[in-house]
Amino acid sequence: MSFISHLINGISLGSVYAIIALGYTMVYGIAKMLNFAHGDVIMIGAYVVFTSMTGMGLNPILSILLSMVVCTVLGVVIERIAYKPLRNAASPLAVLITAIGISYLLQNVALLLFGAGAKTFTNVVTFPSISLAGGKLTITGVTIVTILACIVIMVGLSLFVGKTKPGRAMQAVSEDRGAAQLMGVNVNGTIALTFAIGSALAAIAGVLLCSAYPSLTPYTGAMPGIKAFVAAVFGGIGSIPGAMIGGILLGIIELLSKAYISSQVADAIVFAVLIVVLLIKPTGLFGKNIQEKV
Amino acid sequence: MAMLTVKDLEVYYGVIQALKGISFEVNQGEVIALIGANGAGKTTTLHTLTGLLSSTKGSIIFEDRDITKVPAHKIVEMGIAHVPEGRRIFAELSVYENLMMGAYTRKDKAEIAGTLENVYKRFPRLEERKGQRAGTLSGGEQQMLAMGRALMSHPKLIVMDEPSMGLSPIFVNEIFNIIEEVSAGGTTVLLVEQNAKKALSIADRAYVLETGKIVLEGKADTLMHDDAIKKAYLGE
Numbered sequence: 001m002s003f004i005s006h007l008i009n010g011i012s013l014g015s016v017y018a019i020i021a022l023g024y025t026m027v028y029g030i031a032k033m034l035n036f037a038h039g040d041v042i043m044i045g046a047y048v049v050f051t052s053m054t055g056m057g058l059n060p061i062l063s064i065l066l067s068m069v070v071c072t073v074l075g076v077v078i079e080r081i082a083y084k085p086l087r088n089a090a091s092p093l094a095v096l097i098t099a100i101g102i103s104y105l106l107q108n109v110a111l112l113l114f115g116a117g118a119k120t121f122t123n124v125v126t127f128p129s130i131s132l133a134g135g136k137l138t139i140t141g142v143t144i145v146t147i148l149a150c151i152v153i154m155v156g157l158s159l160f161v162g163k164t165k166p167g168r169a170m171q172a173v174s175e176d177r178g179a180a181q182l183m184g185v186n187v188n189g190t191i192a193l194t195f196a197i198g199s200a201l202a203a204i205a206g207v208l209l210c211s212a213y214p215s216l217t218p219y220t221g222a223m224p225g226i227k228a229f230v231a232a233v234f235g236g237i238g239s240i241p242g243a244m245i246g247g248i249l250l251g252i253i254e255l256l257s258k259a260y261i262s263s264q265v266a267d268a269i270v271f272a273v274l275i276v277v278l279l280i281k282p283t284g285l286f287g288k289n290i291q292e293k294v
Numbered sequence: 295m296a297m298l299t300v301k302d303l304e305v306y307y308g309v310i311q312a313l314k315g316i317s318f319e320v321n322q323g324e325v326i327a328l329i330g331a332n333g334a335g336k337t338t339t340l341h342t343l344t345g346l347l348s349s350t351k352g353s354i355i356f357e358d359r360d361i362t363k364v365p366a367h368k369i370v371e372m373g374i375a376h377v378p379e380g381r382r383i384f385a386e387l388s389v390y391e392n393l394m395m396g397a398y399t400r401k402d403k404a405e406i407a408g409t410l411e412n413v414y415k416r417f418p419r420l421e422e423r424k425g426q427r428a429g430t431l432s433g434g435e436q437q438m439l440a441m442g443r444a445l446m447s448h449p450k451l452i453v454m455d456e457p458s459m460g461l462s463p464i465f466v467n468e469i470f471n472i473i474e475e476v477s478a479g480g481t482t483v484l485l486v487e488q489n490a491k492k493a494l495s496i497a498d499r500a501y502v503l504e505t506g507k508i509v510l511e512g513k514a515d516t517l518m519h520d521d522a523i524k525k526a527y528l529g530e
Binding site: 165168169171172175176178179180181182183184185186187 | 344345346365366367368369370371375376378382383384385386387391394395396398399443447
């Protein structure tokens, strides 16, 4: 029974990674850059919820909506100010280094505003726990809500990208920016939209993460951000289903390692898995082998 | 007044000057060929025209509007469609989705459906394969898709970059037949081709580019019998 419990918790943690990984993978697919500040947007999102609930007394739903708005604006502003001017830079390293700089900037701004001490995050999920198998297996409300949120986001995003005009424009920009422009797609607008969606998802991920693991510090987003990046690469960076499957697998591997091997080396195992996957399949599980056709 | 007037256009790639002040005109209803060797600046000219590259000097006037500084994504709405070199279809999207990307800036659903019907009529093979992923099409079919996609915007001027490149002789003939049909349907055509013989055979007028400059221009019939052209481009 404890195995099933660990498995479900793993899926739940993995769902958070998956939601974060979606932001990484979409931005990579469309803007062709790794936004290493993405994890820190999660942390900002969590602080917005924390402050609006405990400081301003807003209800949880409003707090989450406010957090999504703040993160969306933040994501778009970061893109506009820091990344867009470097879009045609000679080296892709320029924007990568900038992203790392933004990451530290966000962490230090949070440090300045909220201090280094850990805030105890109030669980915003009021969903009741479920008891199964005669009380031997308990699934908390947060776990259920996290998994459900992940499924809803996955389905919604797939429909958006596959069936709507802006979604199709995203696919077109991801495949061939120049050709998409020739069709009349505003590439800058499409990239901004991608950042907006990714950052709004980061806000949701932040809330879910801190509801399950309630200690909030300026560095809360860093490690989940890196792991979500691993999940995105694991699943095949640029692929939406890949981010989802990669995230969930990573969560399961992490929690099972913690439970059965050692909680100290669990992270090492997670990264070792990435290395093995990349050795066997360099494009990740769902990555495409890009063939250059002339 | 010409439909398109390009005047003294200069374009640089970093420090290398790709276009050294070229001027040409395209009149309503014409088929104009731009011919020249690799690296002469043909593709650069088309890219600058549709905003993928920017010029340092000169002007591009389309239907009395200065479009020199207009960004690429606003060009198609003005009535210029670009069939890029190497086709550049969206391989992961279906044939139908590719065609709909061509109509991206259009709003009227009924009009789009009408254009789609016409494109399917012109390219029956695209209709047969509309649900198929575009990347699985053959080279010739992809070229048809790229042309169909451009026609979906219902352009006044269609610019085509090396449409016959890499195709089998049968497809080359088919592509040139289609270009003639498109022209007969009232769309003005600006064609860049390495296959100078074929291009001159369907063009009204032509310009010859050499290392970023126009070295010769005239009626296609005349150029076809020009000794220098014969020697340099027609392999005679």
